Structures are given as structure tokens and as C-alpha cells.
Amino acid sequence: xxxxxxxxxxxxxxxxxxxxxxxxxxxxxxxxxxxxxxxxxxxxxxxxxxxxxxxxxxxxxxxxxxxxxxxxxxxxxxxxxxxxxxxxxxxxxxxxxxxxxxxxxxxxxxxxxxxxxxxxxxxxxxxxxxxxxxxxxxxxxxxxxxxxxxxxxxxxxxxxxxxxxxxxxxxxxxxxxxxxxxxxxxxxxxxxxxxxxxxxxxxxxxxxxxxxxxxxxxxxxxxxxxxxxxxxxxxxxxxxxxxxxxxx
Amino acid sequence: xxxxxxxxxxxxxxxxxxxxxxxxxxxxxxxxxxxxxxxxxxxxxxxxxxxxxxxxxxxxxxxxxxxxxxxxxxxxxxxxxxxxxxxxxxxxxxxxxxxxxxxxxxxxxxxxxxxxxxxxxxxxxxxxxxxxxxxxxxxxxxxxxxxxxxxxxxxxxxxxxxxxxxxxxxxxxxxxxxxxxxxxxxxxxxxxxxxxxxxxxxxxxxxxxxxxxxxxxxxxxxxxxxxxxxxxxxxxxxxxxxxxxxxxxxxxxxxxxxxxxxxxxxxxxxxxxxxxxxxxxxxxxxxxxxxxxxxxxxxxxxxxxxxxxxxxxxxxxxxxxxxxxxxxxxxxxxxxxxxxxxxxxxxxxxxxxxxxxxxxxxxxxxxxxxxxxx
Numbered sequence: 001x002x003x004x005x006x007x008x009x010x011x012x013x014x015x016x017x018x019x020x021x022x023x024x025x026x027x028x029x030x031x032x033x034x035x036x037x038x039x040x041x042x043x044x045x046x047x048x049x050x051x052x053x054x055x056x057x058x059x060x061x062x063x064x065x066x067x068x069x070x071x072x073x074x075x076x077x078x079x080x081x082x083x084x085x086x087x088x089x090x091x092x093x094x095x096x097x098x099x100x101x102x103x104x105x106x107x108x109x110x111x112x113x114x115x116x117x118x119x120x121x122x123x124x125x126x127x128x129x130x131x132x133x134x135x136x137x138x139x140x141x142x143x144x145x146x147x148x149x150x151x152x153x154x155x156x157x158x159x160x161x162x163x164x165x166x167x168x169x170x171x172x173x174x175x176x177x178x179x180x181x182x183x184x185x186x187x188x189x190x191x192x193x194x195x196x197x198x199x200x201x202x203x204x205x206x207x208x209x210x211x212x213x214x215x216x217x218x219x220x221x222x223x224x225x226x227x228x229x230x231x232x233x234x235x236x237x238x239x240x241x242x243x244x245x246x247x248x
Numbered sequence: 249x250x251x252x253x254x255x256x257x258x259x260x261x262x263x264x265x266x267x268x269x270x271x272x273x274x275x276x277x278x279x280x281x282x283x284x285x286x287x288x289x290x291x292x293x294x295x296x297x298x299x300x301x302x303x304x305x306x307x308x309x310x311x312x313x314x315x316x317x318x319x320x321x322x323x324x325x326x327x328x329x330x331x332x333x334x335x336x337x338x339x340x341x342x343x344x345x346x347x348x349x350x351x352x353x354x355x356x357x358x359x360x361x362x363x364x365x366x367x368x369x370x371x372x373x374x375x376x377x378x379x380x381x382x383x384x385x386x387x388x389x390x391x392x393x394x395x396x397x398x399x400x401x402x403x404x405x406x407x408x409x410x411x412x413x414x415x416x417x418x419x420x421x422x423x424x425x426x427x428x429x430x431x432x433x434x435x436x437x438x439x440x441x442x443x444x445x446x447x448x449x450x451x452x453x454x455x456x457x458x459x460x461x462x463x464x465x466x467x468x469x470x471x472x473x474x475x476x477x478x479x480x481x482x483x484x485x486x487x488x489x490x491x492x493x494x495x496x497x498x499x500x501x502x503x504x505x506x507x508x509x510x511x512x513x514x515x516x517x518x519x520x521x522x523x524x525x526x527x528x529x530x531x532x533x534x535x536x537x538x539x540x541x542x543x544x545x546x547x548x549x550x551x552x553x554x555x556x557x558x559x560x561x562x563x564x565x566x567x568x569x570x571x572x573x574x575x576x577x578x579x580x581x582x583x584x585x586x587x588x589x590x591x592x593x594x595x596x597x598x599x600x601x602x603x604x605x606x607x608x609x610x611x612x613x614x615x616x617x618x619x620x621x622x
Contacts, residue, residue: 054620055460055464055620055621078466087460088457089457093262093265105251
């Protein structure tokens with residue numbers, strides 16, 4: 001990990017009418033980092049993530065992702081990121097190979113790259129047997145791993161994961177995090193939202209949103225020290241209850 | 249545009265993998281043409297006829313016999329004097345009351361124009377119009393036969409005489425209403441494929457959530473839209489070809505004009521209906537909504553297309569609305585090319601209008617489709 005900032009926001013705000021879903025958030029993510037984006041339901045995580053991935057235009061503030069402006073260069077951002085949402089969003093009626101070909105293809109991978117990376121990925125996942133089956137026939141546990149692999153197929157600078165392990169069993173979750181670490185080791189920045197506080201511990205740094213604002217920001221170790229607790233669960237509860245906390 | 253190739257591949261795979269699709273492409277057109285052409289017929293038989301013969305001549309008698317002999321009319325009343333109240337019409341026992349005036353025979357022999365008047369029960373305007381035109385065609389036939397047979401009796405200078413009967417004109421000399429319906433049904437078919445399938449296809453991606461995944465990719469709007477629309481464009485052209493083949497082989501619909509005009513027109517026209525489908529998909533969030541909106545447009549377009557009710561029979565304000573209806577232009581082209589043998593110069597206005605329509609509707613849809621929301 002180095003100190004180069006790959007995501008940087010200053011007072012980034014999204015207002016729907018008079019309601020500020022995201023209220024002047026300022027934070028940065030460094031290159032190669034696993035950055036946890038935490039918060040209760042409705043705290044504004046998804047809205048913030050949609051602005052960073054170019055799905056939603058911000059109202060005010062400033063932000064750059066991979067060096068591109070979120071107000072004006074959304075399509076350039078999209079070339080440099082991968083995205084995986086909680087909802088399984090590959091095509092069920094296409095096979096694994098066809099999904100790889102489609103998503104790789106629209107990111108502009110060449111035929112050779114598609115073959116090479118597709119084969120490597122299928123081998124890594126141990127899915128050679130089912131690579132020709134339609135995804136709806138593939139067991140649920142595999143799907144999140146497949147979705148993650150497809151989202152990183154074009155080797156994006158940053159991959160955004162929106163509650164990627166929602167509804168997944170502990171073993172699969174663990175395997176999933178191994179994949180996240182592997183991606184981070186290869187230099188991909190990982191931006192991940194989660195509800196699981198044990199997962200928060202796996203992150204290099206986290207930010208915690210409450211009512212559209214960032215109420216906690218730092219490494220898990222720092223946060224635990226600041227709140228004088230042993231685990232992230234309690235940090236979460238304390239922040240969510242609104243205990244005073246000075247932003248660093 | 250290399251992404252386009254991948255979208256097209258994906259769409260075609262998904263379309264043909266969908267078990268519901270093949271019946272839609274193959275069975276629906278055949279069923280619709282076969283069933284509706286017979287069911288939605290304007291053919292009117294057993295028209296209850298009343299004749300008021302005030303002439304009592306040999307000639308009036310032979311005219312009446314002609315009606316009796318035709319398979320379309322049943323002579324139910326025969327009177328010698330006019331009933332000003334039109335009781336039998338009011339009762340509904342009679343569809344048409346035909347009055348043969350005094351001096352019918354005398355005037356014909358003297359070459360003076362005569363006017364037969366017909367009172368038509370017009371509650372069902374369609375049947376009324378058709379019944380009247382049948383009645384008229386019998387008079388026409390009667391006149392021609394009379395001229396042929398009595399050429400010596402008539403004034404040598406004028407080898408014909410006039411029998412007036414104020415009527416609408418129908419382009420369907422053989423009175424086969426399948427010829428009239430089949431071209432309209434073809435338009436309906438092609439349009440349904442375009443509007444429903446395109447709108448539902450895109451909305452389906454919204455429902456499953458894959459559209460979000462696509463929106464975070466660098467796919468351009470143009471690639472996405474062309475990738476979505478082109479497969480249905482191909483299916484639409486295929487269905488049209490299938491439909492025209494059935495029209496020719498099964499219904500022997502005449503194809504008087506150049507068929508390539510119909511295909512050329514369909515190429516443009518499909519972009520209009522696909523554009524409408526695309527536009528609907530930007531308005532709807534669920535497939536149910538998109539179905540509902542598509543049906544709303546479909547019903548209006550069909551009823552105001554001139555397919556069932558001739559546009560000339562509509563009130564003026566409704567006629568003006570039909571100018572915005574893409575169905576209208578395709579039905580006009582279909583009927584005039586197939587039945588009337590129209591050529592390029594007859595239908596070029598329709599090409600022009602539908603071309604502009606396509607540009608406008610697709611611009612609207614492209615603008616309405618957003619990868620990034622406000």
C-alpha cells in the first residue's frame with residue numbers, strides 16, 4: 001500500500017429535495033487499500049457509493065475517483081472501476097463463459113485476453129465442470145464469488161462491493177474475503193460496504209456513516225482505541241447512538 | 249463500437265433461450281392472421297331488406313328479383329307505399345329500406361337520371377356502410393346488364409343512363425374483407441412485437457438489477473440502445489416476411505404494387521415502434537407497468553388506425569389525432585401497395601412522415617434513457 005489517494009472527496013453532498021441523503025462527507029481512499037464503508041441501513045452508504053461509481057450525480061462538493069471528476073467525467077470513471085452489488089447481477093440465462101465474454105467484451109478486452117483471463121478465473125474458482133451451464137443452475141454459494149471475479153476481470157483500479165456477502169454462509173464469506181485480499185495484493189483498491197462488524201476488522205481503514213455524515217473514520221485499531229472498546233460491534237453501536245467523536 | 253457486438257450476441261442468445269419467445273415469433277403471427285382474419289371480418293350476410301316499390305313496373309320488378317337472387321339480401325317486406333315513420337327500421341326487423349320511385353322505368357327509358365333512396369339502419373355503422381355498398385353494387389350490376397340487353401331501346405346518342413345512389417367508395421372490388429383485414433393485421437403484429445418486446449426486455453433488466461451493472465460499465469448509450477433494439481428489429485422484419493407469405497399463400501391477398509416498398513417502409517417503421525417501446529421502458533420500472541403503458545398506446549393506435557373504422561368516418565378531431573398515429577401510415581402503405589398497386593410516388597409522404605417520426609421518438613428515448621441519474 002502506498003499513500004497515493006485514489007478516491008478523494010471533499011464535502012460531497014447529495015440532496016433529494018430538502019433531504020440530504022449524503023451530507024458533506026470528506027474522506028479519501030489510498031491506492032491498494034481495503035476500505036470499509038460502514039453504516040446502518042439508510043445512513044447514506046448506497047447513495048454515496050452510487051455517486052462514486054457514476055450512477056448518480058452529486059449535488060455539491062468535490063470528488064475524484066481514479067483521478068476523474070465525479071461531476072463531469074463519470075464515463076471515464078466507469079472504465080476504471082469494477083462494481084458488484086448485493087443483488088446478483090450477472091445474467092442467469094447465460095452460462096458462466098458467456099457472462100465472462102459479455103462483461104469482458106464490453107470493457108474492451110481482446111479475444112486473447114478474454115480467453116486467457118476467463119480460463120484462469122474458471123480454474124481458480126474450480127468451476128471448469130459448470131462453465132457451460134446457465135448460471136441459474138449454479139449453486140447460490142458460488143454466485144457471489146463468480147460475480148466478484150467477473151467484476152474484476154478487466155483488472156480495474158478500484159472495485160466497489162456493495163454488501164457483497166449479504167445472505168452468504170460463514171465459510172463462503174471467509175473464502176470471499178480471501179479473494180478480496182488477493183485482489184488487494186494485486187494492487188486493486190477495494191471499496192466495500194458491509195453490515196458485518198467482523199468484516200470491518202479485515203479492512204485497512206473504515207469510515208462509518210450516520211444520518212448522511214461520516215461519524216467515524218480511521219483504522220479499526222484506531223477506532224477501537226478511541227472508543228475504548230475491544231471490538232468493532234461496540235464501536236458501531238456507540239457511533240450509531242451518536243456519541244461524540246472528533247473527526248481526525 | 250466493439251461493445252455493440254457483445255451486446256448483440258448476448259441479446260440474441262437470451263431471446264432465443266427464452267422459452268416463451270419462439271411461440272411469440274412463430275405461433276403468434278400465424279394464429280393471429282388465421283383466426284382474426286376470419287373473425288374480424290366485415291363480411292355482411294343476410295341483410296334484411298325492405299323494398300318500397302312505388303313504380304310497379306316490369307323494370308322495378310326485375311331489380312327486386314336481382315336483390316332476392318343475391319346471397320346477401322333477404323327480402324322481408326315488400327310494400328307499395330312509403331311508410332314515413334320507417335316502422336320496420338325502427339323495430340329492427342329491417343337493415344335497409346330501399347325505395348324505388350315513381351316513373352323508375354319511364355325515366356330510365358327516356359334516359360333521365362333516377363334516384364333510388366335507401367334508408368339504412370346505421371346503429372352499427374360498419375355493417376350499414378357495407379350493406380349500402382352491396383345494395384349499390386347490385387344496382388350497378390343491374391344497370392350494366394340492362395344497358396347490354398336493351399341497347400336498341402335506349403337513345404342512340406347515349407348508350408347508358410344513370411341511376412344515382414349516394415354512397416361511400418370501398419376499395420375492395422370482390423368484397424372480400426379478408427383482403428382488407430390481413431394487411432392491417434400484419435401491421436398490428438409487427439407493431440406488437442416491437443412495442444411489447446422492446447419495452448419489456450429493458451424493463452426486465454431493471455427488475456433483475458442487471459441494468460445497474462450495465463450502467464457502471466463504459467457501454468455508451470448508443471451501443472446499449474442499438475444493442476437492445478436491433479435484435480427486435482430483425483425479429484420484426486422476420487415476422488413481417490412470415491406474415492406476408494401467409495397472406496399470399498393462405499388468403500391469396502393480391503399484391504398489386506412493388507413488395508419492396510412494404511419492406512422498405514417496415515424498416516423505417518420498426519424504428520418508430522421500437523423507439524416507442526424504448527420510450528415506454530424509460531417510463532416504467534416493472535414489466536407490469538410497461539405492459540400496461542404499452543397496452544394503453546396499443547389500443548389507441550389500433551382503434552385510431554383506420555384498421556376497423558375508416559378514418560374518413562371519424563369525427564374531424566379524431567381524424568387529426570390519427571395523424572400522430574404511426575399505425576395509420578403503415579396500414580395506408582400496406583393497403584395501398586397490396587390492394588391498389590400504389591407506387592413510390594403514392595406513398596412517399598408516408599415514408600417522409602414516418603422517417604421524421606422515427607428521428608423524433610428515438611431522440612426522445614435516447615435523451616430519456618440515463619446511465620447516470622440526477
